[in-house]
Amino acid sequence: MRSGSLLASFGYALQGIKYALRTQRNMKIHAAAAVVVVAAALWLHLSWLRWIVLLLAITLVIALELLNTALEAVVDLASPELHPLAKAAKDTAAGAVLLAAVFAVLAGIIVFYRPVMDLLGWSG
Numbered sequence: 001m002r003s004g005s006l007l008a009s010f011g012y013a014l015q016g017i018k019y020a021l022r023t024q025r026n027m028k029i030h031a032a033a034a035v036v037v038v039a040a041a042l043w044l045h046l047s048w049l050r051w052i053v054l055l056l057a058i059t060l061v062i063a064l065e066l067l068n069t070a071l072e073a074v075v076d077l078a079s080p081e082l083h084p085l086a087k088a089a090k091d092t093a094a095g096a097v098l099l100a101a102v103f104a105v106l107a108g109i110i111v112f113y114r115p116v117m118d119l120l121g122w123s124g
């Protein structure tokens, strides 16, 4: 087991994020969606409360995608051959990401609904 400075640990964590961004199609999609959502939130001057909900949703999805990537790597290392338990592990982790992504979409609809209606002058 290697030991290192706090700065080195931070660097390894960044390497992990870069690895997931480079190798995982879904991670690229989540990151692109996050950039679009943050740009829209800046443009619409959302309240702090709306910002917090958006940042929580983005963080949840990306953090779970990182864990999913880590689990895929461990499963491929431990079980390169097909195995029902390897399938269960990968599919369950993918299910966690899916659940978070559905939550993020619903949260996005709730957060943006009123500001977009106001922008369009459809407030009623």
Ligand SMILES: Nc1ncnc2c1ncn2[C@@H]1O[C@H](COP(=O)(O)OP(=O)(O)OP(=O)(O)O)[C@@H](O)[C@H]1O
Pocket (backbone or CB within 6 Å): 024, 025, 026, 072, 075, 079, 080, 081, 082, 083, 084, 086, 087, 090, 091, 094
């Ligand atoms: N070792 C294995 N044994 C049994 N089934 C597996 C194994 N590896 C993968 N699978 C099945 O094939 C599916 C696809 O696996 P893969 O490793 O390509 O991940 P993925 O779903 O494409 O994820 P991502 O797109 O995030 O890389 C898994 O969800 C699982 O159902």
